[in-house]
Amino acid sequence: MFFEGSEKKAEVFVDPKQLSLLTDISDDFWAALVHCCNARILSSMHNRECKAFLLSESSLFVWADRFVILTCGETQLVKSLEYFIREIGTDKLVHLTYQRKNEYFSHAQPSCFGDDIKLLSHYVDGKALRFGEMDSHHNYVFHQDNAFKASPAHKTYELLAYQISPLASQKLTTPGLTAAQIREFLQLDRLLPGFTLDDFVFQPYGYSVNAIYKHNYLTIHITPQANSSYVSVESNLNLIERAPLILEILQPASFDLLSFNEFDFAQQTAQFIPDIYISKSLVKETLSNNYQVYFANYILPQNSFSRATQIDVAGDNHAL
Template sequence: MAGFEGFEKRLELQFTGHDDEDHSPTSDLGLRRLCFQTLESILHLVQCTVVSAVSNHYFDSYVLSESSLFIYPNKIIIKTCGTTQLLKSVRPFIRHARDLGLSVCGCKYTRGSFIFPDSQPYPHSSFKDEVVYLEESLPDHLCYKKATVMPSNLPSMTWHVFAAADESHLLDNFSGDTYTVEVCMTKLDQTLARKFFRRPHDGKGSDLAGKEMTEITGIGDINPNALICDFAFDPCGYSMNGIDGDRYSTIHVTPEDGFSYASFECIGSAYDVGRVVKKAVQVFRPAIMSVALTCPAGRRDLWARIGGALKPMGYKCRSCVADEFPTNENIVFQTFSTRMN
């Protein structure tokens, strides 16, 4: 029997219909007007549920039974693991957004290589099936599309990307120093991974057990300014969403021996990319990992800061590839391993 699939599928949908340039709290909640019952119905199609939630003035954050959901006024980010059918959320999200007067203008789907690919149901049975499903689900005006598999020197680590945009999103000036980083870690240090197991019959709720895991593992130190919503699964496993102003971070852990996996994702600023990734990696000390950095065009230089931060920890960069996408972003995909791997 296959173990639990830790590698997440990640979907980001961008919408227009209100002041996208104003990142301060406004009276126009946009997508945040989607009621909880609507979200539940969409998540039911995906085959996951909400287990915890927290919000601020900028966005709503949900910890799911299998990963995370973030809803901004003009953007939805959802990532799910296991055998969830994430792409079944595309059509209903677009339909319900249309009812709110919002139109989809950009889409990006990313994932790593599954540990147990044969266990994935349609449309996640192959990247080709995923791309066909996305193309059939998106409206025709998202006519600028690109699908690619970014390779590496580690056969178990490849990065799959599909991006689509309409003309307005394509021509939008995506600038600044903001990045999104997705770190996928396997073969976790066994001693550190044990911290994500609960003691049998501990009598604690999942929220309290999760808070203790956040403290004893050092996850709370990655961004001390973040408000953390954490959740511990029984008998093992952990998820957290952190919110800091208009930026999020999220961690998900599958600690079982043989298929241990942890992911870290966040939005940040260029100056801290190396420091943040280093702090996250220190929590797990994986033998193998990939880092996918999404950044504005012209800022590929940020990848060097990640390698520079990981090298003193004993990690060697095994491969580095970069590509441009119609969402006005570059993705730099790197793989690392300890020197004995």
């Protein structure tokens, strides 16, 4: 069974003098927005600073002046962005950033990054960049090109883990596994002390969790199948400092780190990333919207030969 865990991501800022996304926008609006990309809301939670929606394909977080949405599978997140712009209007839009990373099964996607940014360009002027090499892990970033300048204090982090260990994959595909058991395996009490959690176990496999505390958020999405395992962690908490625990649990064969406005990226990765991983790709760029973006791909070198993967000639063609 194959599932595309790789996510598209968007962050949209609005003018808080004209609109509060927390108080002026109904949950029905967010449900309609999510529906536009072929996903649905499973559950939600909130505090005074943030609303968090758990989706059938990833997550949506809303603050008064902005929202962040991630969707996986074969969703078309760009359609949700188009809905938001049409309904809210470009006059209230302050800034938009759209990301998309390389996928396992890109041929199964209804659009590519180029298609997506052509659609967005009908509504906003923007610039696009690729972080990483085409023949390896890479991440595309499109951002609106206007007078917006990001605050240096606005930091976000992404840790994307590939080919988690056979032990982790076996644990996370155990029949009948409960949310409580997955929380314990991921040591979420250590990772997120004091946070409120909302999670969901998918059938037959898969797990998502949203976590919020005041304005802080963290979300984890797990596709545990051994042939295409992938775990994404996204947060405004420093994930570089938390990487040793995450990597100890998942033991991935490779992972990506992407940060916005973490100015000590090099020093922190040198301090916190285990020596067993080596850096294969390092990219640094300051965007015209004032975000300083770092991208790094790490691999766990193989010291012994592995076996070739047997392919079901009759049944696996859709994944080739």
